[in-house]
Amino acid sequence: MTVDHDLLGRTAVVTGASSGIGRAVAQRLGEAGATVYLHGRTRGPMEATSLAIEAAGGHAHIATFDVRDSASLRDLFSQAATDTGRLDIVVNNAGLATREPVLAGDDETWRALFEVNVIALLVGTQAAVQQMRRLGNGGHIVNVSSTSALESDGGVYGATKNAVNHLTRVLRTELEDEDIRVATVAPGPVATNIVRNWDLQTVKGVVAFSGLDVDVRPGERLPDEVLDAAQAALERLIAKPSDIAEAVHYIVRQPLRLNIADLVIRPAKQLTF
Ligand SMILES: NC(=O)c1ccc[n+]([C@@H]2O[C@H](COP(=O)([O-])OP(=O)(O)OC[C@H]3O[C@@H](n4cnc5c(N)ncnc54)[C@H](OP(=O)(O)O)[C@@H]3O)[C@@H](O)[C@H]2O)c1
Numbered sequence: 435m436t437v438d439h440d441l442l443g444r445t446a447v448v449t450g451a452s453s454g455i456g457r458a459v460a461q462r463l464g465e466a467g468a469t470v471y472l473h474g475r476t477r478g479p480m481e482a483t484s485l486a487i488e489a490a491g492g493h494a495h496i497a498t499f500d501v502r503d504s505a506s507l508r509d510l511f512s513q514a515a516t517d518t519g520r521l522d523i524v525v526n527n528a529g530l531a532t533r534e535p536v537l538a539g540d541d542e543t544w545r546a547l548f549e550v551n552v553i554a555l556l557v558g559t560q561a562a563v564q565q566m567r568r569l570g571n572g573g574h575i576v577n578v579s580s581t582s583a584l585e586s587d588g589g590v591y592g593a594t595k596n597a598v599n600h601l602t603r604v605l606r607t608e609l610e611d612e613d614i615r616v617a618t619v620a621p622g623p624v625a626t627n628i629v630r631n632w633d634l635q636t637v638k639g640v641v642a643f644s645g646l647d648v649d650v651r652p653g654e655r656l657p658d659e660v661l662d663a664a665q666a667a668l669e670r671l672i673a674k675p676s677d678i679a680e681a682v683h684y685i686v687r688q689p690l691r692l693n694i695a696d697l698v699i700r701p702a703k704q705l706t707f
Contacts, residue, residue: 438466439466439467439491440466440467440687441463441466441467441468441492441522441523441683441686441687442466442467442468442491443467443520444463444467444468444469444520444522444523445468445469445471445514445515445518445520445521445522445523446460446463446464446468446469446470446471446522446523446524446525446686447470447471447473447510447511447514447521447523447524447525447558447562448460448463448470448471448472448473448525448527449473449474449501449507449525449526449527449528449554449558450473450474450501450527450528450529450578451470451472451473451474451480451483451527452472452473452474452475452476452477452479452480453474453476453479453626453627453655454624454625454626454627454628454661454675455527455578455621455624455626455675455678455679456472456474456525456527456528456578457472457474457479457480457483457675458674458675458676458678458679459525459527459675459678459679459682459683460472460480460483460487460494461483461486461487461679462676462679462680462682462683463492463523463525463679463682463683463686464483464486464487464488464490464492464493464494465486465487465490465491465492466492466683466687467491467492468492468493468522468523469492469493469494469495469514469518470487470492470493470494470495471494471495471496471497471510471513471514472484472494472495472496472497473496473497473498473499473501473507473510473528474498474528475498475499475500476498476655477496477498480496480498481496484496495514495517497510497513501528501550501554501558502549502550502553502554504554504557507554507557507558507561508557508561510561511524511558511561511562511564511565512561512565514565515565515568515569519569520569520571521562521565521566521569521571521573522571522572522573522574522686523573523574523576523686524558524559524562524573524574524575524576525576525578525682526554526555526558526559526575526576526577526578527576527578528550528554529550529551529578529628530546530547530550530551530591530631531547531580531582531591531628531629531631531632532547532589532590532591532631532632533589533591533631533632533633533636534589534633535589536589536590539589539590543590544590547590547591547594548594548597551591551594551595551597551598552594552597552598552601555577555598555601556601559575559577559601559605559616562575563575563609563614566614567612567614571613572612572613572614572615572690573613573614573615573690574614574615574616574617574685574686574688574690575605575614575615575616575617576616576617576618576619576682576685576686577598577601577602577616577617577618577619578598578618578619578621578678579595579598579599579602579618579619579620579696580592580595580620580621581620581621581622581698581700582595583595583596583598583599583620584620595620598618599618599620599696602616602617602618602696606693606695613690614690615688615690615692615693615694616693617685617693617694617695617696617697618695618696618697619678619681619682619685619696619697619699620696620697620698620699621673621677621678621699621700622673622698622699622700622701622704622705623671623672623673623701623705624672624673624674624675624677624678625661625662625664625665625672625673625674625675626661626675627655627656627661629656630652630653630654630655630656631652631653634650634652637650637656638650640664640668641656641660641664643663643664643667643668644659644660644661644662644663644664644667645663645667646659646660646663648660669701670701670702670703671701671702671703671705672701672705673699673700673701677699678699681697681699684697685697
């Protein structure tokens with residue numbers, strides 16, 4: 435397949451690019467010719483994605499740190515902008531999800547959900563806008579939300595994604611007289627490691643559909659083959675990470691006079707638990 439290099443010369447930063455949606459987004463932007471700064475905690479998958487990006491004609495750099503480390507996050511945007519002289523695309527994607535009822539939760543988990551899903555997005559966005567203003571070329575910021583923001587069983591995770599939706603609307607207005615556009619992408623269920631902190635029974639149920647025999651351990655990532663096979667078995671219920679990457683690519687190739695404000699991408703059928 436030949437891919438248009440429609441992002442040649444652009445610089446992109448993608449947080450949470452070591453897995454799932456962020457990894458697919460980084461790969462898609464890199465295949466389109468962008469220089470991509472991949473951020474995550476797990477280096478191995480980012481190295482594999484970097485090789486794929488370089489092979490497709492893009493460039494890739496890797497940064498490994500906890501997204502709650504605000505100083506390192508600010509440095510990432512400053513490094514991308516200084517090294518390349520541009521900062522065109524920012525995808526605030528790193529995220530954490532739990533599914534327990536609100537009244538069964540604890541404050542340590544609630545704090546982690548808000549720190550990763552909301553505070554890091556704010557820090558990253560502020561740092562990105564400072565660099566975009568300094569460079570003067572404008573840019574696109576895409577915040578990864580979730581359909582859980584709209585659902586009554588979304589728990590505290592849904593509350594963090596409501597915060598993402600609200601902040602995106604506020605930032606869009608704050609930046610509307612500049613060449614910086616802000617959008618949300620809200621996926622429904624996607625076959626990724628977001629399930630790593632869900633209850634074990636639900637995750638085992640998803641894994642069973644893959645037909646592969648793997649141990650499921652709380653908090654641990656699943657092998658890519660399991661996620662791919664489960665998605666293939668449940669394709670009308672669970673989307674692929676690359677489906678969301680296509681939506682992000684669509685948003686960031688628009689001219690800066692336009693704002694694709696909010697895109698919801700759901701599989702054909704509603705998943706119920
Ligand atoms: N999958 C879905 O069904 C779905 C639906 C709607 C929205 N979303 C949203 O999509 C985004 C991406 O999630 P995903 O589905 O691709 O899940 P994923 O496979 O678990 O990927 C999450 C990414 O975020 C990174 N991350 C999480 N906590 C971090 C921290 N404290 N510091 C640094 N990096 C951290 C992970 O890094 P490591 O793996 O290296 O730790 C990983 O790269 C999230 O914002 C999520 O809320 C997902």
